[in-house]
Each structure stands twice: as structure tokens, then as C-alpha cells.
Amino acid sequence: MSTRGHRRGIAAAVLACAVGIGGLFGLAAAVAATDSAKHFFAADGTTKDAFGGPKLTWSDRPHYAAGLSGVAGDRSFWITPSDHLTSTSADVGNFGTSDFTIRLWLRLDPSDSPPQVLVSKRTGCYAGSFWDLTTLASGGVEFEIQDSNNNFGRHVDNPTPVYDGKWHEVLIGRSGDQVGVAVDGHTTTGQTNATVVLDNQTPMMIGTDGCIGINGQTAPNVLIDNLSFGPGDAAVDAPATAPTATPSASTKPTPTHPTGSRHPHPAGRRSPSAGASTHARHRPHQHPAVRHRHHKHPPPKFLRPTATPPPTLARGAPPPSTGVTHSPAKAAVAFAHSIPSPSEAFANGKEVGEDLLAGVLLVALLSLPITIINRTSLINADHLGSAAGGLRRALRLDRLGTWIERVPILARLAMAALVAGVLYGFLQPTFGFNLSSVALALGLAAGLGALLVIRVVVQRTFLRRTYDLDATVRVFPGFAMVGLGCVVLSRLIGLQPGLLLGSLVGLVSAQQGRDAEEGHAIAVADAVVAAAIIGAYFLRSAIVDSSVAHGFGGSLLAVALTTMVAAGIQVLTFELIPIAFLEGAPLFSWSRAAWVALITFGSFGFVHLLLHPVSGGGSYLHHVSYLSYLFATYLILAIAFWGGYALRVERRETEDR
Numbered sequence: 001m002s003t004r005g006h007r008r009g010i011a012a013a014v015l016a017c018a019v020g021i022g023g024l025f026g027l028a029a030a031v032a033a034t035d036s037a038k039h040f041f042a043a044d045g046t047t048k049d050a051f052g053g054p055k056l057t058w059s060d061r062p063h064y065a066a067g068l069s070g071v072a073g074d075r076s077f078w079i080t081p082s083d084h085l086t087s088t089s090a091d092v093g094n095f096g097t098s099d100f101t102i103r104l105w106l107r108l109d110p111s112d113s114p115p116q117v118l119v120s121k122r123t124g125c126y127a128g129s130f131w132d133l134t135t136l137a138s139g140g141v142e143f144e145i146q147d148s149n150n151n152f153g154r155h156v157d158n159p160t161p162v163y164d165g166k167w168h169e170v171l172i173g174r175s176g177d178q179v180g181v182a183v184d185g186h187t188t189t190g191q192t193n194a195t196v197v198l199d200n201q202t203p204m205m206i207g208t209d210g211c212i213g214i215n216g217q218t219a220p221n222v223l224i225d226n227l228s229f230g231p232g233d234a235a236v237d238a239p240a241t242a243p244t245a246t247p248s249a250s251t252k253p254t255p256t257h258p259t260g261s262r263h264p265h266p267a268g269r270r271s272p273s274a275g276a277s278t279h280a281r282h283r284p285h286q287h288p289a290v291r292h293r294h295h296k297h298p299p300p301k302f303l304r305p306t307a308t309p310p311p312t313l314a315r316g317a318p319p320p321s322t323g324v325t326h327s328p329a330k331a332a333v334a335f336a337h338s339i340p341s342p343s344e345a346f347a348n349g350k351e352v353g354e355d356l357l358a359g360v361l362l363v364a365l366l367s368l369p370i371t372i373i374n375r376t377s378l379i380n381a382d383h384l385g386s387a388a389g390g391l392r393r394a395l396r397l398d399r400l401g402t403w404i405e406r407v408p409i410l411a412r413l414a415m416a417a418l419v420a421g422v423l424y425g426f427l428q429p430t431f432g433f434n435l436s437s438v439a440l441a442l443g444l445a446a447g448l449g450a451l452l453v454i455r456v457v458v459q460r461t462f463l464r465r466t467y468d469l470d471a472t473v474r475v476f477p478g479f480a481m482v483g484l485g486c487v488v489l490s491r492l493i494g495l496q497p498g499l500l501l502g503s504l505v506g507l508v509s510a511q512q513g514r515d516a517e518e519g520h521a522i523a524v525a526d527a528v529v530a531a532a533i534i535g536a537y538f539l540r541s542a543i544v545d546s547s548v549a550h551g552f553g554g555s556l557l558a559v560a561l562t563t564m565v566a567a568g569i570q571v572l573t574f575e576l577i578p579i580a581f582l583e584g585a586p587l588f589s590w591s592r593a594a595w596v597a598l599i600t601f602g603s604f605g606f607v608h609l610l611l612h613p614v615s616g617g618g619s620y621l622h623h624v625s626y627l628s629y630l631f632a633t634y635l636i637l638a639i640a641f642w643g644g645y646a647l648r649v650e651r652r653e654t655e656d657r
Contacts, residue, residue, distance in 0.1 A: 037230065038229070038231070039230075041226075041227045042225075042226060043064070043067065043076045044067065044073070044074060046344045053089070054087055055088055055340075056086065056088070057338075058083055059083055060083050061333075063079070063083050064077065067225050077223065079222050081219040083207075084205060084206055084207030086203050086204070087204040089203065090201045093121040094121075094198065094200070095199070096197060096199050099231065100174055101173040102119070102171070102172040103171050104225070105170070105226050106167070106170060106223065106225075107168070107223040108162055108163050108221075109221040115135050116134065116219065117209050117219065118141070119133045119204065120206075120208070120210075121204045122210050123200055123202040123210050129197055129200045131143070131146075131198050135163070138159060138161075140157060140160055140183070141162060142156065143181045145198060147197045157188060158188040167225075168184055331434070332436045332555035332558070335427070335440055335444075336443075336562050339540070339565060339566065339609050339610070351608075355604060355607045358607045359607045362606075362607065413453060418445045421442065421444035421446075422445075424486075425441040425444060439555040439556045439559060440555075442559075443559025444560075446560035447559065448567055450564055463518070463521045466521075467517045467521075516586070518590075520590050522586060523595075523598070527598070533605070540558060540564075540565060543557060566610060569609065570602070572605070574602075576598055
């Protein structure tokens with residue numbers, strides 16, 4: 001090819017790359033702008049958003065209790081001092097300067113001692129923009145906001161008592177410069193001197209915040225049901241596919257309308273004056289810009305109740321204290337809960353279909369960079385081999401490889417799995433020097449080791465018995481660098497459980513040029529891997545949801561099974577890409593039908609189960625940003641790989657002239 005042809009090719013490839021990536025990121029941004037405003041968490045045994053937005057995650061052990069309606073099957077979040085919820089995205093609750101409405105039903109333990117944190121979005125004490133909903137020392141509730149200029153005191157106190165063991169509907173809203181809180185239709189509003197900007201990068205939390213403990217605040221023991229966030233002056237209801245629980249007719253009191261009258265306060269609790277703050281939380285003085293008023297006639301539209309005043313449920317005692325003291329955000333527990341359960345992942349057939357389509361689209365998109373890499377590798381095979389040999393000598397990997405070859409096969413597999421377990425342990429931000437992190441590293445090693453044994457034993461046995469071919473187990477230390485890159489990329493984009501790529505172990509056939517036979521063996525081994533993934537997925541869900549998962553051995557087992565699912569899915573997605581040096585190439589040459597079946601299984605699992613932090617396990621459009629990252633990474637690397645060799649050819653042509 002001429003110099004001009006190389007330049008034109010490079011320019012066209014770079015332009016195509018820019019247009020493709022820009023279009024994907026533009027679509028992702030458009031989706032985020034239009035779909036992220038509404039959120040509804042029904043709490044019916046799942047932490048998913050009914051609108052397909054970011055899900056919630058438990059800090060330790062999932063807790064659910066009887067829900068608002070009191071009927072069988074209706075459940076609520078049971079928040080305890082040791083188990084709170086956190087959004088997987090910082091976007092939930094970032095209202096900026098827009099009007100908004102927050103609604104929830106809550107039921108507090110009468111034996112608890114306020115003040116306590118209910119729902120919050122704040123980084124820390126006296127830090128930047130935040131909002132939070134807390135209880136008052138008197139037994140009412142308070143909504144507090146602060147803008148990025150550290151202006152304290154924008155708070156609205158509602159004295160309606162909530163520590164009575166009953167369900168209460170709480171509405172919070174903003175309309176222009178008016179902010180208000182309604183409890184069972186009893187409304188208190190405050191007016192600020194400016195519209196507060198509510199925007200930060202801290203995830204919304206239920207049951208704790210970044211400043212808990214100040215002014216005597218504690219974590220609550222509370223049931224929360226039907227939590228919603230919405231734009232404008234209307235409370236958000238669940239979509240038609242996710243009906244909400246309503247108070248049962250048998251337990252409803254006579255409907256009443258908000259009149260501004262106050263409920264009597266429980267004995268021993270001081271009744272504050274209307275709108276007055278009962279304590280100065282996080283602020284050195286009362287801010288004069290807030291003017292409270294209690295409504296005696298219909299309140300502002302954005303604070304009108306959506307149901308009759310809440311019932312006292314006939315069944316179910318107030319949530320008791322558990323007495324359990326789990327450490328929040330344990331590394332092993334967080335990793336084990338990073339994949340949705342079958343009931344969460346497959347509850348919506350439409351989402352399953354969309355994610356299957358997204359998985360197929362991912363494979364199709366990767367065909368362009370794969371073709372570029374394969375053709376460039378074929379043309380420059382001699383130079384690539386020479387360069388790889390020089391790199392091995394420079395890093396002394398040949399000497400390391402010679403030493404490893406002397407180690408028995410099972411010891412090689414165990415060593416590779418243990419190194420990978422420690423390396424991938426850093427996928428969890430809470431990984432460190434503690435017992436839970438040890439369980440995480442050992443669980444990762446066990447899960448990766450199980451996958452390695454399955455693939456190696458099945459392939460080797462099949463080749464020997466079917467084709468009389470021998471294959472050697474070889475450890476590739478250089479792939480540890482791939483693993484390190486996966487850890488860095490996963491942490492940068494916030495992907496959990498993270499990318500588990502880069503196999504340290506592979507089979508090398510004693511006879512070269514037998515791609516068809518090797519492809520047949522890979523197909524059989526990966527079919528066994530797919531069956532192991534399915535079995536591990538269902539067994540993992542049973543263990544994670546039980547008390548067994550909270551001891552050392554249970555955590556280790558839960559992590560091992562989660563690793564088998566996550567790593568196995570990624571093996572069937574990325575290692576089956578038909579690039580010359582990956583296992584997808586011989587499989588593709590042996591049977592395209594088998595290759596399509598296995599890689600579709602893997603790519604669907606990757607999109608539907610592993611990209612769930614973006615959407616709670618649903619809708620393709622919510623996965624576009626992650627798909628964009630993956631496609632952009634592959635395409636940029638492919639363009640750089642091809643462009644480097646194209647420029648090398650150009651320099652040679654120039655020197656020859």
C-alpha cells in the first residue's frame with residue numbers, strides 16, 4: 001500500500017472511531033437526561049428501581065419485613081443500625097435547581113431514641129451541597145438542605161410525631177424557593193432566599209449519612225416502603241408493571257383531609273412551636289432566611305397527600321432490635337452481593353429480551369476492532385513474535401516460565417488462582433488488611449481455580465481421548481498485567497463486581513496447526529463452564545440470602561460462587577472473541593454455530609447480570625454508557641495497533657526511496 005493510502009486509511013479509521021464513540025456517548029447522555037429523573041423503590045424483596053434506574057445495595061445483610069399493606073408478599077426495607085442501603089449511582093437525588101418531590105412511607109420503633117437519620121445525600125459534616133431527612137429530638141421530622149456555598153439553616157421541621165409504631169406517609173417537595181414537609185397531610189413549609197443547588201457525587205443513603213453521630217444522632221430501626229423520587233410537583237407512582245402496596249381497607253381509618261391540626265405528642269416528648277427547630281443540627285446558628293408556616297387549608301399542590309392518613313396495622317409488631325452487630329461494607333459481603341439474584345434479574349421478560357439484544361449488539365460492534373487486530377497480526381506476525389520475545393527476555397519471563405514448568409500441574413493452577421485472587425481483590429474499594437478481605441481473596445482464588453480446573457481438565461482429557469493429542473498446561477505471567485489493567489479500569493468506571501479478564505493459565509498443544517481439534521475441545525470445555533455458571537448462580541443466591549453468608553466460611557463460599565459466575569461469564573464473552581491469540585479463534589474455525597451460542601450466552605450474562613449497577617438489571621439503553629466504554633476501548637486499541645504498523649511500513653517505504 002502506498003504512503004498516501006496508509007494516511008487515508010488512518011484518517012478514515014480515526015474519523016470512524018470518533019463518530020462511533022461520539023454517537024454512543026451522545027445516546028448515553030440523552031438517555032441519562034431523560035430517564036434518570038424518576039425512581040421508585042417498592043422494596044418487595046428487591047432493591048431494584050421500578051423505572052429501571054440504579055438499584056440500591058445493602059451494606060451487609062439484606063433485611064425485609066412486612067410491607068405497608070400488611071398482606072402476604074408485600075415487603076418493606078428493614079433498616080437496622082448495622083444494615084443500611086446505598087444507591088449504586090450518585091445521580092439519584094441530584095436535583096440541581098429543579099423542583100422535586102420525595103415520598104416514602106415509614107414505621108419507626110417506639111423504643112428508639114431520636115434524633116436519627118432516615119434518608120440522606122451528603123458527603124460529610126459542613127461539606128458542600130447536600131440534603132437529608134432526619135427525625136427531631138421531639139419525635140417529628142426535619143428536612144435540611146444546604147447549597148455549595150455552605151449556607152446552613154435551610155431546614156423545615158414538621159412536629160407531627162412518628163415514633164408510635166404506625167405507618168406514616170412523608171412527602172418532601174420544592175417548588176421554586178418554597179420547601180416543605182408533609183406528614184400524613186400535616187404540612188410545614190419554609191421559604192428560602194434563594195434556590196438551593198442540590199448536587200453532589202455522594203450516593204444517596206437510607207439509614208445513615210456522612211455525618212452520623214453529630215448532635216447525638218444515631219442509626220434508626222425503621223421500616224421504609226415505596227420510596228420515590230420525582231421531578232416537579234407531583235409524587236411519583238410506580239409504573240404499571242410494578243404495582244405499589246396500599247393500606248388495606250380493613251385497617252384504614254376514616255379518611256380525613258389536612259387541616260393543619262397537630263397530633264398530640266407522646267408523653268415525655270416536648271411539643272415544639274409551629275415551625276421551630278428543636279435542635280441546631282450541623283449549623284452554628286439559626287438561619288434567618290427560612291420562614292416556616294403550618295398550613296390550615298389545602299397545602300401547596302406538591303405537598304398534598306397521595307393517600308388517606310396511614311393505618312395502624314393489625315398484624316406485625318413494631319420492628320424489634322436485632323442485636324446483630326455486622327460491620328458495614330465488608331469486602332467479601334459487598335462482592336458477594338454485587339450480582340442480582342434470579343428473582344431480581346428475571347422478573348421482567350421485556351428487560352431480559354432487551355439485554356439479550358444488547359449482548360448480541362456488543363458482539364457485533366466488536367467485529368470491527370477484531371478484524372483490524374487479526375489482519376494486522378497476520379501481516380506482521382514475524383515482527384510481533386520478535387517483539388514478544390524481546391519483551392519476555394527484558395522482563396526475564398522466560399526464566400520465570402522455566403521455573404514454573406518444574407512445578408506440578410495442580411500446584412501451578414493453585415498458584416495462578418491465588419495470585420489472581422489477591423490481584424482481583426482490589427476490585428473492591430474496601431479490600432484491606434482484615435478477615436473479610438482474606439475471605440474475599442481466598443474466595444476469588446477458589447472460584448477462579450475451579451474455572452481453571454474445569455477448562456484445563458476437560459480440554460486436556462477431550463484432546464487426549466478424542467484426537468490423541470497431548471497439551472501442556474502453561475502459566476503466562478504476563479497476563480497479570482492484563483489483570484492489573486482490569487482492576488484499574490473497573491475502579492475508574494465504578495463497575496462491580498468488576499472485569500475479571502486475563503487468564504494466567506492456558507493449554508499449549510504439542511502439535512501446531514490443529515485449530516479444528518483445539519476448537520472442538522474448547523467448545524466442550526466451555527459448554528461445561530456454562531453449565532457450571534448456571535449451577536453456581538442459583539446455589540450462590542441461596543447462600544447469599546441466608547445467615548450462612550455472614551461467617552468467614554460462608555463469605556468465602558459466597559465469594560467463590562459469585563466469582564465463578566462473574567469470571568465464567570467474562571471468559572465466555574471476551575476470551576471467545578476470535579482474535580488470533582485468544583481461544584475464540586480456534587473455536588470459530590471449528591464451528592461458527594457453537595461459537596455464536598457460547599459467546600451469546602456470555603455476552604447476555606455480562607450485560608444482564610454484571611452491568612446491573614447502571615440500571616438495576618434492565619433496559620439496554622441504560623447500559624449504553626458501559627457498552628460505549630468497552631467498544632471505545634477495543635476500537636481505540638485496534639486503531640492504535642494497526643496505525644502503529646501502518647506508520648512503520650510508511651517509514652520503511654520512505655527509507656527505501
